[in-house]
Amino acid sequence: MADWRGLGEPVAQKIAEGGLQPQSLNEVGLAPVRFVPQADLPEGQAYEDFIFATAQVPTREGLHDFFNALCWMHFPQAKKRLNQLQAREIARAGVGQVRGAVRDAATVFDENALLIQPSEALWAALTEHRWMDAFVGLRSEWAHTRLWTFGHAALEKAVQPYKSITVHLWRVPGDVPHDQIDTWLAEDLTADKLSGKPFSPLPILGVPGWWSANEEPCFYQDTGVFRPRRAKMPTGKPYANPEIIPSP
Known part of the structure; x- marks a missing residue:
């Protein structure tokens, strides 16, 4: 986890000093996407579909989305691939109440x-x-x-x-x-x-x-x-x- 810590600690410090989480994460500049406030996700649009269409990741304050952003920095190609698979499944089957096997496993x-x-x-x-x-x-x-x-x-x-x-x-x-x-x-x-x-x-x-x-x-x-x-x-x-x- 040393490599995660090396990236995460400076960002966490900026957030602790009052910085907004999306902005603090973007300053690292290592992800193939930009992190934006959760409010930027249009009502009714699937989270994964929005990321695929805009290369922007709606990001809430807190550890869950903080760690998600660090994963985008460490595994940019794999995260893009997962998003492509999820977006493809949404395009094929819609959002619905059941994700389907591929989207669920992703x-x-x-x-x-x-x-x-x-x-x-x-x-x-x-x-x-x-x-x-x-x-x-x-x-x-x-x-x-x-x-x-x-x-x-x-x-x-x-x-x-x-x-x-x-x-x-x-x-x-x-x-x-x-x-x-x-x-x-x-x-x-x-x-x-x-x-x-x-x-x-x-x-x-x-x-x-x-x-x-x-x-x-x-x-x-x-x-x-x-x-x-x-x-x-x-x-x-x-x-x-x-x-x-x-x-x-």
């Missing part, structure tokens, strides 16, 4: 994704919910497993952390260089892949080194958080496992 990714570049053994343990294997038996693997934070809602939750915070893992192949992650991700985010629901849950405070309590193996025995894998998923939900369906 929103889930945007809000809650964590990118991971694991070994085959670690990925298998995580996707099979073999939590003791993933976090205890393979604990040494985490020291050389790359993670990239993406979801801005997940970041907001982590400001006041609690044990059950769960993110949606998206696997990065081992041959993707760190400095090419944004380019790769923009190409990897396709409608077909998103509709295939390739997410897997990760209770984020289980990551070694991210929470002191997880140094004890019993931390992972809480089945209310580290849930066993179920055989089937509910119909029509864009998640690989029902354990990561958000609470109402």
